[in-house]
Amino acid sequence: MANPNSTTIKFQSGEQIPVELHKVRIVQKLFLKPIEERMQAIEKAGFNTFLLNTKDIFLDMLTDSGTNAMSDNQVSSMLQADDAYAGSQSFYKMEQALQDVFGKHYVLPVHQGRAAENIISQVFIKKGDVIPMNYHFTTTKEHMELNGGKVLEIYTDEALKIKSDVPFKGNIDIDKLKSVFAEYGKDHVAFVRMEASTNLIGGQPFSMQNLRDVKKIAEENDTMLVLDASLIGENAYFIKKREPEFRDAEIKDILLEMCSYADLVYFSSRKVSSTRGGGIVTNSKDLFLKMRDLLVLFEGFLTYGGMSVREIEAMAVGINETCDDTVISQSPSFIEYAVNSLDAAGVPVITPAGALGCHVDSMGFLPHIPQEAYPAGALAAAMYIISGVRGMERGTISSVRDENCNDILADVELLRLAFPRRVFTLSQTMFVVDRLKWLYKNRELVGGLKWVEEPPLLRFFMGRLTSTTDWPQKLVAKFKEDFGESL
């Protein structure tokens, strides 16, 4: 059913097309460099898209983190910022906005989402604890493990299926949650974590009913429920779109209900409010006091937490804009358009379309590349070479090695092409779809990757790899043959 407030609008042909419900007032010039130069750039970057320089990138679809477009109201609010180490008026505005949107009284600002993870993990996890969750995020897991915790992913059977029409693949399996408490005992469960729009499995949301059920079990076991709200706006949008009970609900009310079940809510405002920074909010004075001192130690004083006052102002405006259907539906509508176009052409992508980006199933795309040769990393490099589009590997490279130094093969090997909020146009989206379809036709030309330099921690950020054969050169030759030019 069409959503009257969504950015997707029916055309005469009957086709549902995402239309930009904003106009562009400030622009940044982009460059589409010739394929030979892109080839050199990826070699220089060790076949790791994190190490590319943006001057060599056409469409930067690495992430939505810190790259969502700001609104005119956000930018103008930054001019009013009140510079002060302590007691800044900007902080009180942001505090009020977070209290209104998340319904939590105590606000701890941090410099970005992982800083919240650091504090929460240090305060609430003790050695030997387990933390059940729908799925981990990279930095979340590292912080939890550094503090002696063990992550237990208790997703439903549907969660990792690439092609599916299940609307809430981010749900926790309630029976598995009950078994965790039965097996480990509530004293060894640090807390239950729910991640909105589960990032690493394709931006898949959970339902409100699932959250209610999770809360009930956590409460019965006197255990905290922690909500990672970095992508909560999109999750709320999917609840409205896909959970019949909420069809006529306001996004604001859905957000408030979601947060009401969590004892702690934390977030990266690089995502949720199109600015920088992050925060932790709670209604419990006791929980607030437990975290307060670490905040001052790691982040800065209580009224800025490592953020600039200008970012704090923009966050106050941005968090309210997340409650606007036309704002929050923009990225999911464009993702849905890309996913449906690719799916119709037989390109393996995660369905149903989720939040954050279009997620390409690299094992389905490149079945001839074994997981040990990193198909998702190879696909990210190949896509950059043939299009100048930078995506992110979300597979085994983003994972770690076990105690015997063997790769822990990821559950899913994904190339994520992020759609930061209100950044890319429909023709740019069509370009991405077109180039990906070409790559799929020529997929047998793509080969694997191997390590040249492999850092032990979060290796995907800084590690360098190389191609296992001269496949990149062959891909370039075929591209030039088919397109008759280098762009």
Ligand code: F0G
């Ligand atoms: N939680 C989730 C669900 C995230 O997606 C991220 C970041 C974080 C926590 C950490 O927040 O970057 O502000 O420290 N995700 C980014 C991404 C990096 O590209 O998906 P941060």
